[in-house]
Amino acid sequence: MVVAVPGDEGTRIAEVLADAGYRVQRQSRAGAAGAGGADVVIVDDAAGAARGAPAWDPGGGGSPRVLAVVGPADPPVAVADAYLARPVAPAVLLAQVRALLRSRDAARSARGRQPLDALRDPVVVTRGDGVIVHANRAFAELAGRGQAELAGVPVATVCPPLAAAAPPDAASRYEVTVQCGDRWYHVTSDPAGECGDRVWLLRDLTRERESAEALREQQKRLEQTREQLMVAQKMEAIARLAGGMAHDFNNLLTVIMLTSHELLAHAADDRVREQAEAIQQAAERGADLTRRLLAVGRREPDSATSTPLGSAFAGLRPLLVRTLPESIDLDFDVERDVVAIVPPAHLDQILLNLVVNARDAIGPAPGRIRLAARAVSVDAPVVGCPDRVEPGRYAVVEVADSGPGIAPAEVARIFEPFYTTKPPGAGSGLGLPTVHGLVAQHGGAVTVHNEPGGGAVFRVYLPEGSEARPAAAPDVAGARRSAGGIAGRHVLLVEDDPAVRRSFVRAIESAGGVVAKAASSAEEALAWVHGRAAAGGGIDALLSDVVTPGTVSAVALADDVRRRWPGCGVVFVSGYAADLAAVQDASLDGVEFLPKPVRGDDVVRALARVAGR
Template identity: 40%
Template sequence: MAERRPGWLARRGGAPGEEFQALFAALPEGLALLDAAGLVQVANPALGRMAGPALPLRPGLPAALLLREEARPSFAALLSRALAGETPPPLAAAPADPLAAADTSWELAAEPWRGGGGAAGGALLLRVTDRTAALRAEARLATAGRFETVGKLAGGIAHDFNNLLAIILGSAAALREAGLTAAQAEDLGALEDAARRGAGLVAQLLAFAQQQPVAPLVLDLNAALRGMAPLLRRLLGGRIALELALEEPGRRVRIDPGQLDQLVLNLVANACQAMAEGGRLRLATGHAVVLRPEGEGPGGLPPGRYAVLEVADSGAGIPPEILPRLFEPFFTTRPEKGGTGLGLATVQGIVAQAGGQITVASRVGEGTSFRIHLPRQEAPAELPVGQEGAAPPEAAPVQAAPGPVLLVDDEAPLARLGEALLRRAGYQVVVADSAESALEAVEKGLAPAALVSDVAMPGEDGLALARRLRQRWPGLPVLLLSGYAESLVGTPPAAEGFRFLAKPFAPAALRQLLAEMLPGVAQSG
């Protein structure tokens, strides 16, 4: 006897609905037909795959078992309203499958089924859509927008904070030069150390925001890691073994050498904290070819050839509820131990700035692995400036006008400190609190020997002032100061023959640059 098909799969007139059955089976959306009691009568393969192997979808199975227990009352209400002829809004719920990811989310909709001439009176059509990928993409876009906002704020925060740190360090230097007792010098050293640590935090903010100045070079990744290995072994100590698994031939990447060091050191420091009782740290390199885009938005990986760096530890692992927040700035699981939440955010910023992607995989009790893809380079490896074996070309000498140094800064404390520092170094100084005041002094006859100016000021900025003075004195030495990263100044200052010094700076650095710009002008140190 031929198998009898349920009435709701038959067309009007009793013929089997073969076209409908084929469509029902082929749709990617999870579908099931339920009786009035909410029992599955038939389900398509897509819903079977969504339910997972732990729950075979057989006729008579209560459809509520597809969902976690806490969602079942809401699901029963959804079915009841659909049976009553209403159109209830879709229900968002998590599946009961124990193997499903923690963030898996389904959207369920139910409506009366009137197929087959009403032979299945009161039956329901259940539609189940897996919204997980879409929600993850939305979350990534929201996170990217939040990070972009923080990134924009970071530049302004850095400027103001660096100005404050410059005042602290400049005042400390003035006190030190005035003469101190040993106890006072020790106390002052603690203050200076705290200010420098603050400057380091600002640098991490800028790295996260991808706004710090960089000097990328083509580097041999294996050679760079071998060069770091002795330092890493000292950092890891005797209880953690370092294993290098470097694929040959080595691949080349384009990245700032200092940022590569910072990236690896941050990941290694994290691994150390995860292996308090000892363990094994593995640094491995490899390669990958991406044929189609992977991931969405700015964190995605476009097709191309990549060098791969993996940093894996045998530590305690990361709980799954923490993994999604791992790269958030200011998120830390160690606030009581001084954690700032900037380490991994900085790493992600560095990787993104180099055109790459970082991912993490972890299981509690089994360790953590960070995997970084960086675009491969075919050009020969380069050496940092000073290691090329040949002296860099000397800058062409400039003719300074006979006159004082023109110091321009709208921050009165910084202007006073700068003036005192330059006068102690033997320079004549004229101070202006804005570009407009400086230009007014020039119109009254001031012919400066050099310009030392803050960049960000109300009204005309320091860069525009430098250009206007250069029109009058083409060889005028110019030193620009800024609490912003050099990359935010606009056109690289060096491209216009300007020198740049980031705040906060050591007084000796300012004196050294001026000595290079104005050789023989200062009379005393």
């Protein structure tokens, strides 16, 4: 703001300044002395100014600059910072005002440098053309230069993003976020004075941005964990359903298999024999289906068998090659001495299902399937789909194909039992769920992702094992007892399903055995055992389902029987393989375990092996 004190030239001076864009006020000399916010005071009353100085303090950066308009005969003005001769030339007037404004801004800048240097945030003052007037210590450290070196340097050479963020309107406040080097700053730019200078305040946002990014990453991991938990809960519910279905199916199939075996043994003509064989074959296919359901449900007993992957791949290669059409190439890339803790039969089933899935994904077009195996060390959890891989040592089996890949919406569902993208009749929807169930059963994990160039990659993480142990020596004594049969042997039978119980009775009696008691529960059988022992009798073998109604368990019954008759053998059967895993923990010597469905000759051979040990 410019204040013009009335005088001979006052009116014309005010008009020139107003036309140039300056804000002008006309006041008396006394009023001008107390005018707040004035940048320049123009005095056109030299005689009055000489007689008595105005009340303002002309010293210091806070006071306005005084421009005195004088003639040749006027005395000097003590408070004047500059003089303007009458008659006033407009160009000279404007030049003098601009010079006084720059002088005032420089004084303010000098006065403000000390508090600016005390600020921890970078601050820089630039002219309208972007040249640095002053930079505090924090900005000098950011620029990597000394404060004195920065004066007169274009800000674009020090921090280009700062120059690029210059506001289009030099008179307005401006805020923007920029990156300087590896740091992020929130920049506030304000005009400083009427000469076009600007003050830039930079607040470091780097830690805030890093914290926000870390929070977003945590939220992402939390969402992934939540999705994995939902998938795991869904798979567990399906597993329980699959296990329960398998249990019921196995009881039905046991009756069918035992009955068809009996029909086959007593077939009078070829037609009856063929029909019995057809029934048996259908029952075997049903048994295979229930085994797959149990694998999906992770309900088969675990086996800590170490399998060398190199030899396993080599042994399975001929079968895999026959499974593929000639248009698909099969490549192997197996590191030496990689051993996984998984039974060979389960590994074969995992590989076969994955290769068949890859073959179907490629379709009739030419393609390639790659099987690889390597030992890896996972140092930090790997978040994949559907599983999360925990830290540890793993033998990783990888199956990659050149097919079209998997749609993102289907990735989370392909491991669900009975879910398939194949046409009706082309797939059961149990291949990948079986893989997932078998791998989880052995403490592993499965992940799947699409390759950038097309195709899907399945990675199976199995616990790394040591060199495979040699196979156990055959039980020669057991084989001899099995060859001797069960003729004349007394068997206690416990089975709650009436149809299965009757089928077991027929199988035992057809082999010459004697069913001393056919009980529907372990509780009923235990009461009979007490009476049998009191009468001085005994039995040679116990054949019992693992789960029976009542308060007495099959294991408790077996313990009681073995205490009374130490030579009595025990055979446990169950349609739910987890039951067999539970009784295996009982560590009973001389015990056989048979999963349902079971054939009659398998029951007879098992009873023969354990009877009279």
